[in-house]
Structure formats: structure tokens, C-alpha cells
Amino acid sequence: MATAFIGISGWRYTPWRSVFYPKGLVQRAELAYVGERMNSVEINGSFYSLQRPSSYQRWASEVPDDFVFAVKGGRYLTHTLRLQNTEKALANFFASGLLALGPKLGPILWQLPPTLAFDSGLLEGFLETLPRSTEAAVAVARRHDERLDGRAWLETDADRPVRHAVEVRHPSFIDDGFSDLMRRQGVGIVVADSAGRFPQLFTVTADFVYVRLHGAEELYVSGYPDDLLGEWADRLDGWLTGAGNPDGQPRDVYVYCDNDAKVRAPYDAMRLRELLAERGH
Template identity: 55%
Template sequence: MAIHIGISGWRYRPWRGVFYPPGLPQHRELEYAAHSFSSIELNGSFYSLQRPQSWRHWASAFPPGSVLAVKGPRYITHMLRLRDVDTALANFFASGVLQLRERLGPLLWQLPPTLRYSPDVLEPFLSRLPRDTDAALALARRRERVRMRGRASLPSQPRRPIRHALEVRHDSFRDPGLVGLLRHHGVALVVADTGGRFPHMEDVTADFMYLRLHGPAELYASGYPDDALDHWATRIRCWADGHEPADARSLPGVAPPPRIRRDVYCYFDNDAKVDAPFDAKRLYRMLASRAPATAGDG
């Protein structure tokens, strides 16, 4: 069981000279961020299909023991809207994501606010997600040969599990059936703090928790005061120890999850005013002071 506290992305102009030391060259920002947190959420993969050399560069920048969460392509979630995704998934896993090797953490699939809950759409998508690196390599071999020529990487490696997390943004997902569907596939429901803009659900659906803290008042732009961070530290500690908070914002009529210790991944995405890296470090210090043996470096 491990707790990882980190940030979503690292290349933000307002961070220069504030979080990043004055005069730090831009090409060293990743190195600085990689040695500041035990985990970072890679979000460039959301916007476009990356090349193998980028994945190799990212992997080499992080020290041993680091974990990189990877945001799945918006082409799959926002354009295809989870339908007819076999080729797109194959291209994604062939693009070099497996170059992260032992640093590969959960894959995040963020749905658009306009996509409604439909089990008939979501279930086939979840069933296609590879659950280990062997399955991911097999899927990658079905890539588009012409399009991916010269930009594919299928590295052989020991079989490792691959985790998936789903972030929903339409109120129709407040459906108890969603919890059962995610539990069946072992996919974590993202706990998203968005200042009330998008659904906030805290149902445990996998053997790990995935949190995205976008801002308590204003999406992407508000920081977390100490009492808010203490609130999240208490919840993270509770989930990690195999329990649920007494006031968990869970859907009605859902059976409680098994009481097992869980890994927790928590990423701050309130980057607009340079709050994210400092909030992440403060939350880490709160957790480390309570349980230094289990909180990942922050």
C-alpha cells in the first residue's frame, strides 16, 4: 500500500520563478518536478498521440520508485466518445506508453461533460482496456501499420498489472449501476473535487483510489487552505487503511466495498495560480506527519 501525492502536468509558464527556481532552464523543469514528487500525472497524452522518444525521455527523467499516471487520449473519450475504439486504443498503446515500464501508474480516462451514462457504451469500452502489459502489447500489435510506421514501440518486459481510473463529468453518472459496473472491471471511480461544477462521488470501486483536486471553489484556479487539506488528508488516510469516511459522498443503495488496504493516487490540477505544487507538498507533509512509513514522497 502506498500513497502518492503529486501534480497534473508540469509545464506552466506562471510556475517559472515561483515554484521553479529563477533562472532554471525550461528543459530542466521536468527534472525538477520529477524529483519533487513521487508521482506526476502526464497530460500531454490527452491532447495528441505522443512519440516513443517522448515516452523514453519522460521515463528517464524520473528517479526509481516514481509512478507516472497517464491521461488517455481525448480522441477516444471526447471524439469517438468510447465507441469503435479498438484501433485508437491499439495506436495509443503502440505509441510508446509501455516505455514507462515499472514507472507506469494508472491510466486516467476523463469523459467529456456532454457524455451521458450509458452502460451499453461504457461496458464494452471497459472490457477492451488491457489489464496487464502482456495484454497491452497484444493490443498494440493491432495498430494501424501505415499511420504508426516509425512511431511505434512495443518493448518486451515482465508482465505487470495495468490499472485504470474513470473521471465522469455528467450528472447522469450518479447511478448505482455505475459502481457495480466499475467494480466488475476493477476500474477506480475518480474522486474529483471541482468546486461543485461536476459530479463528486466517493464510491470505492477498485483496490486503489484516484483523486483529482481541481480547486475547492474555482475550477483550476483556487487553492486549498489548511482545513481543506486536512479534510483530504483524513480521507486519504481512511481509504488507504481499508475503510470509508463516515460521511463519504457515496451513491445510495450501493454495497460497501471490501475492507482492504489500498494504494491512493492524488493529483492537484489547480495550476492557474501556481497553487498545485505547493498544495501537493503541504498535503504530503500532513500525511507524512501522521504516517511517514506509508506516504509516498511528495
């Protein structure tokens, strides 16, 4: 059966303390608190800098066995290199420790900058370099440079598929050629709800669906009232059962609330889980 993984993008936010997190809860206990209420988190620190294996190991130890982490790919690859000449940077990313998550490793998110237009050759060249299994990821990681010497994680406890999703932010990606390319590659197109700021694409191109809810009316700020969350729950139900998919096959769904500025994200994620449970999931 397909599974819904619903959670938040990041979990360390000062304004959340004494609001979502109980007053007096120590910072090191925050992830465990999230793990008692949701079944997934999107790690976004990996977007800003290479994390350490010890961090990934600690995070995995703090959540239940059925918890899953999505990992955000480094902005150095997407925003600085802009998907060009990424071999060493990609190796460093996969050597930095995410494979230490073991069975709790979920999809890898690649968020493209809003200034990067659709270029079929450029994007396909990048997607071709992405490892599609943990064993392949180890092979990529072994090509890391000297910056990871002595701190690289170069093993996997089992060979598992590695899923990838791409979030686009330039209007030129509203193009059938983009959807066709992603379908050929088996890479997901992120369904991004961004208060109309960026393209919202619902095309299913992989064996899973990845959703990011950035805010209903104001980016990263506004919450989702029950009627809108109900609409999203209906969409999730369609993807999970297959009724909303072109081939009729069920898809796992990963959903992350990213409207963190006003402490709406965790409450919206928990409510969305409740509404989906009412639909039998």
C-alpha cells in the same frame, strides 16, 4: 503496504517559471525538479495528442526509481469517438510509447466529456477493450494503424497489471448501476473535487483510489487551505489503511492537483504529502 502517490497534473506551465520553478531553471530540468519534491505526475499531453516513445523514455530517465506516472487517455477516444469504434485509436494510444515507462507506468486516466451521459452498454463495451496487463497492452498496441509505422513501441520489460480509472462529468453517472459496473470491471471511479461543477463520487470500485483536485472554490484556479487539505489527508489515510474502504482492505492512492492556473497545484501537492506524513504515511 499501500502507497500514496501524490503529485501534479502536468508540469510544463509558463506561469510556474520563476514562481515554483527557480528563476533560470531550464525547461528540460523541470520534471527532475518535480521529481525531487513529489513521487508522481499525471501526464496530460497524451490527452491532446499521441506522444512519442522517446518522450516517455526521457521522462522516465529524469525521475527517481520509485516515481510513478499516471497517463491520461486520448481525448480522441473519449471526446471525439465518444467511446465508440475505438479499436484502432486504442491500439495507437498503447503503441505510442507509454509502455516505455516500464515500472514507472501507473494508472491510465479516462476523462469523459461533460456532455456524455451514462450508458451502461456503451461504457461496458469500452471497458472490456482495455488491457489489464502490460502484455495485454502490447497485444492491443500491435493492432495499430499505419500512422504509427516506424514509431510504435511494442514491448514490455515485464508483465505488470495495468490499472484504469474513469472521471465522469455528467450528473447521470450518480447511479448505482454505474458503480456496480465499475466494480465488476475493477476500474476506479475518479474522486474529483471540482468546486461543485461535476459529480463527486467516493465509491471505491477497484484495488486503488484515484483523486483529482481541480480547485476548492474555483475550477483550476483556487488553492486548498490547510483545513481542507487536512480533510483530504484524513480521507487518504482511510483508503491507505483500509479503514475507509468497504472491505477493510488497504488501497494504493493516486492524487493529482490540477489547480494550476494560479500556481497552486505544486504547493498544495507538497503540503498534502506533508500532512499525510504526519499521519504515518
